[in-house]
Amino acid sequence: MTQEKKKHTTSLLESIVILVGMLACLGILIIKYKMIPHIPILMVFTVLLFYGKFRGYSWDEIHDGIVEGIKPGIIPIIIFLLIGVLVATWIASGTIPTIMYYGFKMVSVKFFIPTIFLLCTVIGITVGSSFTTISTMGIAFLGIGHILGFSTALTVGAIVSGAFLGNNLSPLSDTTNLASGIAGIDVYDHIKSMAETALPAALISLVFYVVVGSSSKSANMAGIQQMADVLMTHFDISFWAILPVIILFIFAWLKVPAIPSLLISSFSALFITLFRSKQHYSLKVLCDMLMNGFVAKTGNRQMNVLLSRGGMASMLNSAALIILALSLGGLLIKYQVVEVLITNIQQFVNTPGKLIMMTIVSATGINFLVGEQYLSVILSGETFKSAYDKLPLDRKYLSRTLSAGGSAVNALVPWGVSGIFIAGALGVNPIDYVPFATYSFIEPIISIVIGFTVVTWRYRKNQAK
Template sequence: MKLKATQPMRLWESIGIMVFMFLVLGILIIKYQMAPQIPLLLVFTALLFYGYLRHFSWDDMFAGVVEGITPGIIPIMIFLLIGLLVATWLATGTIATIMVIGIQILSVRFFLPLAFIICGLVGMTIGSAFTTISTIGIALLGIGHIFGFSAPLTAGAIVSGAFFGNNMSPLSDTSNLTTSIAGVNLYQHLKNMAYTAVPAAFITILIYLFAGVPSGATNPDKIMTMSKALSNNFQVSAWLLLPMMMVLFLAWIKVPAIPTLLAGSLTAMIIFIIGHPHFGLGKIGTMLMNGYHAHFGDATDVIMSGGGINGMLSSISLIICALALGGLLIKMGVVNTLINSIMSLVSRPGNLILMTSLSGIGVNLLVGEQYLSIILPGSAFKQAYQEPNIDLKYLSRTLATGGADINALVPWGVSGIFIAGTLGVNPFQYIPLAFYPYLNPLITIILGYTFVTWKYRGRVK
């Protein structure tokens, strides 16, 4: 006989669980430098037994875990394929070719703003922050290393540009999801999004511009030495850009991420086999599993090694732990209780936008899944916009900024895990330097209390 919960989760319980979760994660991850998987499992264990004491059945809680992990299946497959993509592009020389071209045309003084702009343009073209980061982003990270910029600072510019492009692309899955939830025309949403995204991008570019050149920046002679080393160690030619062109084209025509990444990896693999006919099949399998490792005995060994399935397994385990915990929090009613309590604080348009944004941020912090951070607040707050007849384009914009953007700033969020795993940067190091995901939600809230409140004054009571 299954035991059932005697009453719904109360607000003080939900707040207590949230405080406990953040204390454990904060202390163990930040102070004791633990891998996030361990604190997440500790919180998961405590919550599981607390749920049992609250008379939730094991079956119900396990069903919540399954439901929580299910949205992560496709991202997990994408992570595995990103490992293959990076390994094949490194081995083939695609990354080296992009880096050599980038070194020749990019300026050290303007590198960070240009990295933001390049990732923004690529993101708008293909509509995927993940694909942008895992392709051109990796090459820009290597160029930044050669120029003398720290990896976290370069990663911040890459992430900021990729998420700006994701916000402004009609091909973006998050843009299409937010408009679907809110019931808004896609191009009306993008036009409205520009009022916050473009100022946020402009401020971000200024910040990176005034960041200047680091004191330890590489001098021109060393930059040219690295460029020559890349040209000597790898075949560098326009032919090797074909895998990148394949990925960009397929993403542009809206082919799903999995076949797009497979095609990009397969194209690179074919080029590699043609160029290395004596490279055994067993060695190729080892490379795909363990990643490509350069052994040239110079500085290129560090920046030209990585990828492989094994290189992504730590990130995948973190996704599973985070989503399992998030599914349990949803099944036990913690997330819905907190969102419903926030609804009582809505008294005017500015407050409505603020609470919608805070709900998206809260779901990101608790669940770590950007789609749920859009779906849950969107479903909960939609009627609050409809009753006073507030245009739902403000809901879709707030969901995009408080949901999709913030996910990049959550170390245990799907985006945060992906960025850290793909770029090889500690999330707590790049997060303070990724300015755009902070600015876009902030400007959204400011406009909510100014323009939107003035436009709809007296509508929400």
């Protein structure tokens, strides 16, 4: 019997067993035993690899599945490496220290957490990238929060919530344009529709951050002033240091892709470092900084820990995890596990509420199975697009549902691209910040609730005409 005859379409039961077994293994090892995700994912990947061979797939076909799975992550991996460079140069040039310095002067301790949530939202809308917001402003806000005495998990949760809210509402965002493109609607119509679920989620998150943030202990203002003095002494705190931020914003509005934008902003920061820095840098030292990150030598241990980061090497751990996670996702797609699960879900979507809920479940499930937000949006969108037309239900509901279940949820997956990036950029375990990243899990819930209420009411009203 040939390999082609041995192969069969994966059954629903088989797909469910694979899904439950995989998530159980990852959940127990990563959450209960607090293992770094690399090895648990490698273990599941190994089992799936030989499962495919047992089911009749050739090694070439299995390798093709791995390659196809990794392809969507190639650009994000390059962006990750360049963000490592950006962070190092922004610290050396005084960009991040300048933001921290004026943050110390301006921020209200009582409203610090809701303030950074709102600021990250505005920055995310302006830049159109949650990753850029988190890796630049997020680092500055994390440093300020640390000095003020706020927990890392809470601070990162507010940063992540604001960054992803801004990303979902930005016409410059790649995932926003992807969701509207898959649904076939205008991006601004998508954003208007998105606001109906995103703004209530934002309001609930804001109230949560006001309550939780205000319950924190009072900060040591003398210590804060000391930290501000350390920044002023060892870094260039000036308007020139803000230029790399301005350049990044301008390029975002001009819709210049992320890779050239990050490179030009990094090199502008490097130029400022050479001519404005209070330290002398040789070519060898600069190259080492770009690779291994900036090392702060301020004489203050706490500040040294906060500002010793960045460099391409800091992102290699994340890049390795992305390759493993996407390889695993590629095998699941190759073996038709994802396709079978989604196809069987379709039979339950005979009302607007059920259709929206199943789209959310599908996008969220793919996030946890594959770990990639782009594939989550694409696969769910292409699968359910015809169901929205058949019902019929306006595709604006499809596009905003894809953003809610696809883009926002990815930040909650420890082995997902976003979860991996956040952990690497901010040095935090995803399990710790997830409970405080309220927007990312409130948005899908609100989408489902509105689907069963407001959208269903509108649908019935239109059908009655």
